[in-house]
Amino acid sequence: MLRRVPRSLLTGDAPDVAPLLLNKLLVHGDCLGRIVEVEAYREDDPASHTFRGETPRNAVMFGPAGHLYVYFTYGMHYCSNVVTGPEGRGAAVLLRAVDPMSGVEVMRERRHDRPGLADGPAKLCQAFAIGPEHNGADLCRGSGIGLFDDGTPPPDGPLVGPRIGISKAVDVPWRFRVPVV
DNA sequence: GGAACGATCTGC
């Protein structure tokens, strides 16, 4: 039984919301997977795209919670975030890794049989076919991309550590991961 | 107008 993740779960502070997204399900078409690693980014956070204020690129992060913020980086990759917090705040949770559950065959094709289907922020976008056309998509409503709950609670003791691939606020421990069983 | 720099991934 799948229930949609309610927007109310996402309106809190990004570092608080991030661990709650662990074990939730990301669904796009026939592709479904469990979120196992995330990172929180906040407006007052030097590592966040919103640190220097609102721009056309990061506008979605300042919008209402529960929408998808998709950005392009390194000239070739897309990464996706769940917008959190009250409207106007500029915060989000980066989806870093997903455990594929359905649609594995399509994901393999989209990944061109390379190792690691969705164990990286850009890899999961490729596997789930998430692109710029999904920037701003509502994850709590509609028939496109969505966040769902299958009753599996977030882990009691998530792994917590510093975020990866950033050059500012390197020591802030806002990366959360589902412990390996 | 120009330059620097990525919330990454891959292949060597």
Next chain:
DNA sequence: CAGATCGTTCCC
């Protein structure tokens, strides 16, 4: 461990 590759942002 360095290269790929280009949009965004910032500085002159």
